[in-house]
Amino acid sequence: MLTNPMLFVLLIPWVGIVFIALSSRKANLREFFSIATSLCLFVAVIFLLKNWDTATNSSVINLIEFAPGLQISFRAEPLGLLFCLLASFLWIINTLYSISYMRSNQEQNQTRFYIFFAVAIASTMGLALSSNLLTLFIFYEVLTLSTYPLVTHKGNEAAKKGGRTYLAYLLSSSIVFLLFAILWTYHMTGTLEFTLGGVFSKTADPILLSVLLCLFIFGIGKAAIMPLHRWLPAAMVAPTPVSALLHAVAVVKAGVFTVLKVVIYIFGPTTLESIPVTEYLVYLAGFSIILASVFALLQDNLKRRLAYSTVSQLSYVTMASLLLHPLAILAAALHIAIHAFGKITLFFTAGSIYTASRKTKVSELNGIGRYMPWTMAAFTIGAISMIGLPPAAGFVSKWYLLLGSLKLHEWFAVGVIILSTILNAAYFLPVCYAAFFKKADCIPETQQEAPKLMVFAIMLCATGTIALFFFIGPLIELLKGLFLDPTVLSLSIPSGVKP
Amino acid sequence: MLNQLIVLQVVIPLIAAPLCIILSNAKLVRAFVIFVCTASFSISAYLLYFVSTSTTKTISYALGGWAAPFGIEYRMDIMSALIGLIVSFIALIVILYGKRSILQEIPEKKITLFYTAFLLCLTGLLGITATGDAFNVFVFLEISSLASYALISLGKSRACLLAAFRYLIMGTVGATFILIGIGLLYAHTGTLNIYDLGEKVAKLHDIRTIYVAYAFIVIGLAIKVALFPFHLWLPKAYSESPTVVSAFLAGTATKVAIYALIRFTTAIFGIKFSFTTLQLDVILLVLSIITILYGSLVAIFQTDIKRLMAYSSIAQIGYMTLGLSLISVLGLQASLAHIFNHAIIKTSLFLLIGCLVLRMSSSKLSDLQGLGKAMPFTSAGIVIGGFSLIGIPLTAGFVSKWYLVLAALEQNQWWIVAVILFASLLAVVYVWKIIEVLYFKPAKETNVAVKEAPLSMLIPVMFLVFLNIYFGIETSLNAGITKAAAMQIIGS
Numbered sequence: 001m002l003t004n005p006m007l008f009v010l011l012i013p014w015v016g017i018v019f020i021a022l023s024s025r026k027a028n029l030r031e032f033f034s035i036a037t038s039l040c041l042f043v044a045v046i047f048l049l050k051n052w053d054t055a056t057n058s059s060v061i062n063l064i065e066f067a068p069g070l071q072i073s074f075r076a077e078p079l080g081l082l083f084c085l086l087a088s089f090l091w092i093i094n095t096l097y098s099i100s101y102m103r104s105n106q107e108q109n110q111t112r113f114y115i116f117f118a119v120a121i122a123s124t125m126g127l128a129l130s131s132n133l134l135t136l137f138i139f140y141e142v143l144t145l146s147t148y149p150l151v152t153h154k155g156n157e158a159a160k161k162g163g164r165t166y167l168a169y170l171l172s173s174s175i176v177f178l179l180f181a182i183l184w185t186y187h188m189t190g191t192l193e194f195t196l197g198g199v200f201s202k203t204a205d206p207i208l209l210s211v212l213l214c215l216f217i218f219g220i221g222k223a224a225i226m227p228l229h230r231w232l233p234a235a236m237v238a239p240t241p242v243s244a245l246l247h248a249v250a251v252v253k254a255g256v257f258t259v260l261k262v263v264i265y266i267f268g269p270t271t272l273e274s275i276p277v278t279e280y281l282v283y284l285a286g287f288s289i290i291l292a293s294v295f296a297l298l299q300d301n302l303k304r305r306l307a308y309s310t311v312s313q314l315s316y317v318t319m320a321s322l323l324l325h326p327l328a329i330l331a332a333a334l335h336i337a338i339h340a341f342g343k344i345t346l347f348f349t350a351g352s353i354y355t356a357s358r359k360t361k362v363s364e365l366n367g368i369g370r371y372m373p374w375t376m377a378a379f380t381i382g383a384i385s386m387i388g389l390p391p392a393a394g395f396v397s398k399w400y401l402l403l404g405s406l407k408l409h410e411w412f413a414v415g416v417i418i419l420s421t422i423l424n425a426a427y428f429l430p431v432c433y434a435a436f437f438k439k440a441d442c443i444p445e446t447q448q449e450a451p452k453l454m455v456f457a458i459m460l461c462a463t464g465t466i467a468l469f470f471f472i473g474p475l476i477e478l479l480k481g482l483f484l485d486p487t488v489l490s491l492s493i494p495s496g497v498k499p
Numbered sequence: 500m501l502n503q504l505i506v507l508q509v510v511i512p513l514i515a516a517p518l519c520i521i522l523s524n525a526k527l528v529r530a531f532v533i534f535v536c537t538a539s540f541s542i543s544a545y546l547l548y549f550v551s552t553s554t555t556k557t558i559s560y561a562l563g564g565w566a567a568p569f570g571i572e573y574r575m576d577i578m579s580a581l582i583g584l585i586v587s588f589i590a591l592i593v594i595l596y597g598k599r600s601i602l603q604e605i606p607e608k609k610i611t612l613f614y615t616a617f618l619l620c621l622t623g624l625l626g627i628t629a630t631g632d633a634f635n636v637f638v639f640l641e642i643s644s645l646a647s648y649a650l651i652s653l654g655k656s657r658a659c660l661l662a663a664f665r666y667l668i669m670g671t672v673g674a675t676f677i678l679i680g681i682g683l684l685y686a687h688t689g690t691l692n693i694y695d696l697g698e699k700v701a702k703l704h705d706i707r708t709i710y711v712a713y714a715f716i717v718i719g720l721a722i723k724v725a726l727f728p729f730h731l732w733l734p735k736a737y738s739e740s741p742t743v744v745s746a747f748l749a750g751t752a753t754k755v756a757i758y759a760l761i762r763f764t765t766a767i768f769g770i771k772f773s774f775t776t777l778q779l780d781v782i783l784l785v786l787s788i789i790t791i792l793y794g795s796l797v798a799i800f801q802t803d804i805k806r807l808m809a810y811s812s813i814a815q816i817g818y819m820t821l822g823l824s825l826i827s828v829l830g831l832q833a834s835l836a837h838i839f840n841h842a843i844i845k846t847s848l849f850l851l852i853g854c855l856v857l858r859m860s861s862s863k864l865s866d867l868q869g870l871g872k873a874m875p876f877t878s879a880g881i882v883i884g885g886f887s888l889i890g891i892p893l894t895a896g897f898v899s900k901w902y903l904v905l906a907a908l909e910q911n912q913w914w915i916v917a918v919i920l921f922a923s924l925l926a927v928v929y930v931w932k933i934i935e936v937l938y939f940k941p942a943k944e945t946n947v948a949v950k951e952a953p954l955s956m957l958i959p960v961m962f963l964v965f966l967n968i969y970f971g972i973e974t975s976l977n978a979g980i981t982k983a984a985a986m987q988i989i990g991s
Contacts, residue, residue, distance in 0.1 A: 066974055067901065138892035145891065152939070160939050164931075171927055175890075176920045183901070183916070187908040 005048040006061055006076055006129055009084060012041045013122035017115055024111035031099050034114050038092040041121070045081075045088045049478075052076045066134060070192060075131030077194070078481035079264070079333055083128040083257050086337045090249045090344055090461075091121050097348055097457035098241035104355045104451050107239060113153060117245065119146040124250040128257065133182050133192040133266065136258060140178070140222070143254055144170045150242040151235045158237050165234035170221045173228055178219030181212055185266065194261060197484055198268025209267070210277035216262050217281055217318070222255025225318055226288040229311040236303045240351025243303060247310045248344035253336055256317040260332055264482055269324040278322055285319035286416040288312070293423035300361050302350045305427060306343070309386060312420060313339045320401050323413060326483055328404030333479050335397035338468055342385035342394055345461040349379040352450030352458060362431055367440030369432075371448060374455045376435045378462035383428035385465045388421055393468035501549065502560040505573045508542040508583065509626045509639075511535055516618035525610050529598065532614045536591040539625065543587040547580040551980055556987055559631065567631070568695035574631030577984035578835065582758045583628040585842045589750040590621045592846065596959040597743040600853045603860075604741040605653050613653055617747070620646035624755045633681045633767065634691045636759060640677065640723070643755070644670045647748055651740040662735035669722055669732040676719030683712035684767070696767045709768075713777065716763050723756035726783075726820055727790040730813050737809035738862070742853030745805065749812050750846035754838045757819050761831070765988050774826045783824035788918055790817030795925035799932065804852055805862045807929060808845065811888060814922065815841045821915070822903055829906035831985035832978070837899035839977045840887070840970060844896055847963035848884040851877050854952035854960065864933070869942025873949040876957055878937045880964040885930035887967045890923050895970040898977055 016037025023029040062073040098117070102110050120143055127139035144167070152163035186192050188208075189199045200209065221228045235246055246252060263272065272278045289312045296308035313335070320332035352375050353359050353368065369376035385392035388399075398417065405413035449455060468475075515535040519528045550556060562571040575583070594617070605613050623643025627636055648670070652663035685691055687708045688699040703709055722729040733753075737745045764773040774780045794814025801807035815837070822834025854877040855870065856862050871878040887894035900919065907915040951957070970977045 064972060066898075066972075067978060072972070134892075141892050145886070155939060160935065167927070167931070172924050175923050175927070176917075180904070180916060180920055183904045183908060187905060 004061055005044065005051045006074055008044040009041065009048055009088075009125050010061075010074065010122075010129065012037060012044055013118050013125060016040075017118045017122070020111065020114050020118060027110065030111060030114060031095075034095045034099070034118070035092070037118065038088070038095045038121075041125075042088040042092055045084045048076060049081055049085065052081060060131065069190065070132070070134055070186070072135050072138065073131045074126070074129040074135065075194075076129060077131075078478050079257065079260060080128040080130075082333060082337060082475065082478060083253065084125060086253070086340055087121060087124045087128065087249050089464075090244075090340060093344070093457050093460050094241055094244055094249055096460075097244070097351070097454055100451045100453035100457070101239065101241050101351055101355060104454075105239070107153065108155075109153065112149060113239075116146050116149045117241075120150065120245060120250050124254060127254050131194055133185065133194070133262075136261065137174075137178065137182055140174060140254060140258065141171075143251060144174065144222075147242070147246065147251055150245065151238045153239055153242065154237065162234045162237035166231045169228060169231035169234075173219055173221030176219070177215045178221075181215035181219050184212055184215070194265035196265060196268075196482075198271045199266055200268075200271050202271075204271075206275045209271065209275045213267065213272070213275065213277055213281065216266075217259065220255050220258045220262075222251055223259050223318055224252060224255060224311050224314050225285060226291060226311070226315070229288070229292065232311055233304050233307045236301075236307055240303075240347055240354065243307075244344050244347040244351075247306070247347055248340040252310060252314055253340060256314055256321075256332070256336055259318050260321050260329070260336070263321045263324075264329065269326075269329070272322070272324055278324070282319055282322045282410075283412065285315045285322060286412060288315035289319065289416055289420045290423070293420050293427070297423060297427045300363055302353070302360060302362050302365070302431075303347070305362060306346050306350060309346075309424070309427070310339075310343060312424075313343070313386065316397075316401070316420075319413060319416070320397075320404070323401075323404055323408060323410060325404040325408050327400050327407065329482065330476065330479055331397045331400035331404060333482065334400065334472065334475060337475065338385065338393040338397045338465075341461060341465045341468055342382045342392070345378050345382035345458060345465055346386070348454070348458045348461060349375045349382065352454045355454065356448055356450040362434075365431060366434050366438040369435035370440075372435075372450065375450055375458060376432070378458045379435070380432045381462040381465055383432055386428060387424040391466055391469050393465050393472070396469060396472050502558055504542050504546055505558060505560045505575055505629050506562065508539055508546065508587070509573075509622055509629050511538055511542075512618040512625070513622040516615045516622065519611055519615045519618065523611055525607075528611050528614050529594075532594055532618065533591075535618060536587065536594050536621070539587040539621065540584075540591045543580065543583040543625070546575060547577075547584045547980070550575055550580045551577050551983060556983075568690050568692035571635055572631040572692055572694075573629050574694070575629060577980060577987050578758070578761070579628040581835065581839065581980055581984055582755060583625055585754065585839055586621065586624045586628065586751045589747060589842055589846050590617075592959050592963060593743050593747045593750075593850070596746075596850050596853070596956050598955055599953055600743050600857055600956065601741070603857055604655060604743070606655060609653055613650065613741075616646045616649040616653070619643075620650060620747070620752075622646075624751050627755050627759055631693050632691050633684065633693050633696060633763075636693075636762075637674065637678050637681055640756075640759070641674055643752065644674060644723075647736075647744075647752060650744045650748075651736050653744070654739055654741050656739065658735075659739040659741075662739035666732040666736040669729070673719045673722030673729075676715045676722070678719075680712040680714075680716035680719060683708050683715070687712075693762065693766050697769060700767060700772070701769050709772075710777070713768055713773070717760070717779065720756055720760040720763065721786075723753070724760060724820065725753055725756075725813060725816055726786050727793055727813070727817070728786075730790070730794075730816075733813055734806055734809040737812065737849075738803060738805040742805075742849060742856055745809075746846045746849035746853065749808070749849055750842040753812070753816055754819075754842055757816070757823070757834070757838060760820075761823060761834075761988065770826065770989065780824045780826050783820055784915075787817045787821035787824055788915070790814065791821065791918065791922045792817075792925075795922050795929070798929045799925060801929075802865065803863050804855070804867065804933060805849075807864075807933070808848055808852065811926070811929060812841075812845055814926075815845070815888075818899070818903060818919070821919075822906060825906045825910060825912075826989070827906060827909060828982070828985045828989050829902060829909055831989055832982045833899055833902035833906050835981035835984055836902055836977045839981065840895035840899045843963055843966050843970065844884055844887045847960055847967060848881065848888070850956070850960040850963065851880045851884065854956055857952060857956070858949050864936050866943075867936055868940035869937070870949065871938035872942065874951050876961065877952050880961060881937065882934060883964050883967055885933060887971070889926040889930055893968060893971045895967050895977060897971055898974050902978065 626639030
């Protein structure tokens, strides 16, 4: 067990926390430890990824027995590995960005910030690698609680209020619905182990299963399906690196990741096909996509607009996974990573606009592209990815999602995708246009690009967004492990479009 | 020798109590009491170990060599050994912690008396768990109650006298009811041995005396348990008494009463009579649910942190009786697990509050603003204890909630599950109220220079906080042993 590469992935962030805490007086050393930890973690994840291929599915860590037949245990599987890879990579970039952001904006309590950030990453790793629902739930809650001090970092009235909403939505949904669903599942099946094809017997009552599925979908508040989305805009009081953590690296991703896990490993697509409520939940997710996009269109605050865009993009994942076609599930898994890159780019640009010029509103951005060309170029790339245009990665997941829904003749989903693409364009492109082509209303006193380290981090993300488009192949290869019969996938991918 | 340990566990603190007065030197008394508590704790730990690994799972000792059912029998099974361990462990921790807190909150002249009363209270509580004789239960209940009235009245404020008096009235009514019940049973069967009573009562059918005895005993114990609507004595008794006393009572007194309730209803009257013929389960279920919701709701509106915790205790008592009302192995397991976990949770919280009170001399929430920075360890401990109260995973509270919900699901009682989970949300609200006061309200000028609590208090209480997490992960004691105990009671 000690040589298990998974152990390193799980432990490195905790070790990092100790070092960060010990060096709280020396800012430079502390930041060095933050970066070093994130790099080590990424290397460990890569190492796990390499070794996982050879060790196949057998790499398991069992920690301790919580209840009969129920252990706190970890197992590497494709979806979890993808999530680990994503979170650990973005953590590096986010750390670089955080250092620059926190220093430029002279934020208080920076040690606390880095510690809880690392706790959030540590729990994300635990969540991603958990091998049963209990373990997943534990880390799900730890993630909620560890991000609370980050959301309320500023400590003022607004932060307290935002933090309350954040907690109220996430804790109450998870305690009341998710825990209920988990216990019910355990009661019905006697297991919570993630099993390919699902854990329910074929004779299970479809009505019960429907209720259970609803409990799961509404219990996973982090996936922010409407009407459980309000916490995301509320959490916008947090500093920008935290918003990036929430929207791209960990929190909402943990939500949709859990949705996917439940769909694939707890219910299994075959079981879900036979229960009536799946169809309605697809509709709900579809409405969630459209409504959130409309809300986004109405926001003038840039970060709030991005927040609503996230709500809409998350529902893509939920909808795609509930469509149950292998291609749609593939699209859902890919979209977790792809959206993460696009959204982190967008949030970073919003943060650097704030740092450089203290602007937070869309209507103030006229002409800003002239003195912040790098930032706004990155913003445009992120926006293109959100809309789903090549050569940004967003195109790939949208492509598979469309293919999947077409194969199913799911015209509702097709309509939603098209409409939301138009709406996405409507709320992103005017920003890009205004930034580069409109004249500034008044000449600002300072006309400068954001600090270099920030711009560097932003460019890394933007490059990643493009690069994912060209190098998506290995990810798809990895995700084939999600299907009992991977040939389903290769047959339905037209050979010509494989990027 | 081993059998004598059962009675030794009770006798040691009983003999030690008057010795305290003779010793009278405060330092000497303290050292002596620590020694006595350690001895009690080691004995009960050994007893639990022995009982749970032995083949019969019970040990019995005939007092004075008179064989049961004529003499008084001391008898321990897994459940009583477990409750005994909880009581002696909490007593030990509270005493280790107490030095500074006792000095501050109890008048100097009365400190020796405090230790005496404390040991007597411990004697009573341990006695209830150890004895197999119904009248003995009453005697020990009175010993512990009288001692606790005295303990509560030791506080410096005058309000504690009123609190003690209230508790005295209610407690005496409860004890009298129990005595009447036991008397009726004795009049009809001619025996006082719990297990002998069980056999004799089982043979009697439809005798009014038994029904009346049952009613008296159950109501009497419900007062001691502080089940709604008999809870009125509890909030003041917990909030006005010295912190060490509230911590000790919150961790032990009501738990032992629940133990007695379980013992009387299952061993004397029998599960069939109690829960099928008389349907105590329905009454208990309804009252438990009301207790849970009432306690949690009222806790939210408290402005004093000790009162808040007191009402939260009432709510938590509801969880314990709820488990019993489901009358299944899983339900009783949940109930016992929560007795175990809540003893740790609430004692740690009251002791941490004692740290705050030591520094601020007040337990009003408005006086505790912004202490998160000045007293980081204490505040963090309160946060962890609060999480455990809510039932966040990785804390002990989660384990008991897990089993309780499973027990409700086992009987397809969906609405109970909903109530349990909803009540957790109410717990989130009142716990967060404290967290916001500690961390988000700007510190008052007087609070800035406050120092962290002394190590002599922090170390024992931090050990409890650690146990909060330890028992949330390693569940062999609070889930494993309780299961064995429940199976022994209900018989699977």
